[in-house]
Amino acid sequence: MNKKISLFVLSVIVVGVYLFFTGFGLVKKFVGYNMPEFKEPEAVLVDGGELSFLDIPEGFEISIVAKDLDNPRVILFDPKGRMLISETKAGRVSILEGPEFETRRVLIEGLRSPHGLDFFPSTSSGQVSSAQTTYLYIAETHQVARYPYDVNTGKITNKVGQNIVTIPADGRHFTRTIAFDSNTRNVDLIGEKVFKGLYDKDKLYISVGSSCDVCMEDSWKRAAILESDPDGTVTAEFAGGLRNSVFFAFHPETGEMWATEMGRDNLGDDLPPDEINIIKPAGPEQKFGARRFGWPFCYGNKVKDETFKLEKIERIDIPTDCGDTDAPVIEILAHSAPLGLAFIPTNLDWPKEWEGDLLVAFHGSWNRSEPTGYKIVRFKVDKNGKVSEASDFITGWISENKKNVYGRPVDLKFGSDRALYISDDAAGVIYKLEPR
Numbered sequence: 001m002n003k004k005i006s007l008f009v010l011s012v013i014v015v016g017v018y019l020f021f022t023g024f025g026l027v028k029k030f031v032g033y034n035m036p037e038f039k040e041p042e043a044v045l046v047d048g049g050e051l052s053f054l055d056i057p058e059g060f061e062i063s064i065v066a067k068d069l070d071n072p073r074v075i076l077f078d079p080k081g082r083m084l085i086s087e088t089k090a091g092r093v094s095i096l097e098g099p100e101f102e103t104r105r106v107l108i109e110g111l112r113s114p115h116g117l118d119f120f121p122s123t124s125s126g127q128v129s130s131a132q133t134t135y136l137y138i139a140e141t142h143q144v145a146r147y148p149y150d151v152n153t154g155k156i157t158n159k160v161g162q163n164i165v166t167i168p169a170d171g172r173h174f175t176r177t178i179a180f181d182s183n184t185r186n187v188d189l190i191g192e193k194v195f196k197g198l199y200d201k202d203k204l205y206i207s208v209g210s211s212c213d214v215c216m217e218d219s220w221k222r223a224a225i226l227e228s229d230p231d232g233t234v235t236a237e238f239a240g241g242l243r244n245s246v247f248f249a250f251h252p253e254t255g256e257m258w259a260t261e262m263g264r265d266n267l268g269d270d271l272p273p274d275e276i277n278i279i280k281p282a283g284p285e286q287k288f289g290a291r292r293f294g295w296p297f298c299y300g301n302k303v304k305d306e307t308f309k310l311e312k313i314e315r316i317d318i319p320t321d322c323g324d325t326d327a328p329v330i331e332i333l334a335h336s337a338p339l340g341l342a343f344i345p346t347n348l349d350w351p352k353e354w355e356g357d358l359l360v361a362f363h364g365s366w367n368r369s370e371p372t373g374y375k376i377v378r379f380k381v382d383k384n385g386k387v388s389e390a391s392d393f394i395t396g397w398i399s400e401n402k403k404n405v406y407g408r409p410v411d412l413k414f415g416s417d418r419a420l421y422i423s424d425d426a427a428g429v430i431y432k433l434e435p436r
Helices: 002-021 025-030
Strands: 060-066 072-077 083-087 092-097 103-108 117-120 134-139 143-150 162-166 176-182 202-208 224-228 235-240 248-250 257-261 274-279 330-332 338-343 358-362 375-381 387-394 409-414 420-424 429-435
Touching: 072 117, 072 409, 072 420, 072 429, 117 176, 117 202, 134 176, 162 202, 162 224, 176 248, 235 274, 248 338, 257 338, 274 338, 338 420, 358 409, 375 409
Parallel strands: 338 409
Antiparallel strands: 060 429, 072 083, 083 092, 092 103, 117 134, 134 143, 143 162, 176 202, 202 224, 224 235, 248 257, 257 274, 274 330, 338 358, 358 375, 375 387, 409 420, 420 429
């Protein structure tokens, strides 16, 4: 018996060593992994070099304002124009300052997969009342915490964060994104009891992805967008059935939340579509106080996922009838992996006809036989939120033969200088797009 056990252990070790030194190629192939190899283009290595591999809109120029970052994800500007960046894998938030963001320092480190960032109260004027404390909110995989932030010095004055919301940690989708916006609820959906904080005028929204590819979650805090008041007095579910809505933004006219959504894997190259959803507050017809967007039983335009079946469904708040779910406003080619999104503001030195249009970063596929994504797309959106067409905005992060990628766009943020800033977690850089 001992000999059999020893042989088994030895076999496991040999197989483990083989898989490690072959980059787990067999495992990746088994699960459909087909990620193009990352290759740093020569232009990126040269300061001020043209990013000639990128195809950008005519009349614009693109440059790199920061490089050698470790998995840069979310971009946030403080009231003085400094740039904060979450470096998720490194467990830190860095800050860039100076006319060209040439000075970099670590703002806070030792965090657990930090991702989402926002200030409260926020101001775009740069004038902050000395009587009011500005807080930096940081979303880690297990919590949202806030830290007092000195706007004048660009420093956190107390690096022991105050927990605002506790979140189920890690899982397949472990990043959390946050943003403050106005409360859009106007109907009491929790009966006669009104919870302090639930109807505050300012709300903190938190996206939390699923723990799996497709499954029945045991927590309403997963596969959902949550809402909280700034003090964390109460946390509620704003929308559910969202497998992984990593980023969201607010329409400049309607004020409605638009969120990207990644569909499940293992249904082939073309199913299910990735999505962009408009997340409206629930009405009286949504008896659980939150709208449902389909996952895990439905996808796309209320299509039933016939491959996912459970003998027993323990949660009564998850509809199996796709007719009880909301359809996306935009369907995207499967596995494109839409992430950051931003509406083009008015009063830019950009084409007038682009005002209010939606830009979306397609991070790129990892499990499609022919890779797709690795670009930024512009969707034509009118002031009422109606989408009429789509066109490529920036392309070139994937080679023509689709064997190599030169970067993967993540977040999109407009700075006070009216330029568009783009994070790239594969190349470890921040791009700046501006008119010539």
